[in-house]
Amino acid sequence: MHDPLLGNEGNEGNDDIVDVTPRCPGCRSASIETRNLARRFGGAIGAIAGTASGVAFAISGAEVGLLGGPIGVLLGAAAGVVIDGIVGGATGCAAGSRLGAAIDQNILHNHHCRSCGYTFGDKPS
Numbered sequence: 001m002h003d004p005l006l007g008n009e010g011n012e013g014n015d016d017i018v019d020v021t022p023r024c025p026g027c028r029s030a031s032i033e034t035r036n037l038a039r040r041f042g043g044a045i046g047a048i049a050g051t052a053s054g055v056a057f058a059i060s061g062a063e064v065g066l067l068g069g070p071i072g073v074l075l076g077a078a079a080g081v082v083i084d085g086i087v088g089g090a091t092g093c094a095a096g097s098r099l100g101a102a103i104d105q106n107i108l109h110n111h112h113c114r115s116c117g118y119t120f121g122d123k124p125s
Helices: 037-068 070-106
Strands: 032-034 111-113
Touching: 037 070
Parallel strands: none
Antiparallel strands: 032 111
16 A cells, blocks of 8 residues: 555555546546636626615614614614625625536536637536
8 A cells, every 4th residue: 555654766556646637528638627607697696686685674674763763764774784785795695606506516517628618517428
């Protein structure tokens, strides 16, 4: 068995080393880029939807501020829009990105060969 601490000279005894570099099924090139189209699109849509829901939630919170008078409405709405908008946008972006990553990995041809232009997915077709 190969012991990495002993430092074998040459390549004898290195039969257990496996090349895990992704290769193009068309031309066997290692010049592969990952496209992540659904991840980027899902993240953008999720951020927009999350921000919109956060702002809507903040506006409903401003209605509660009516009990404190006009100053309560202004302060509550301003703070709520900023905080809820940021939190909602970040949460929506993370959820959309995770869903997009699953679509990239299981459905779309997520890899592109720079040498021959072939696109392929993680799953064998």
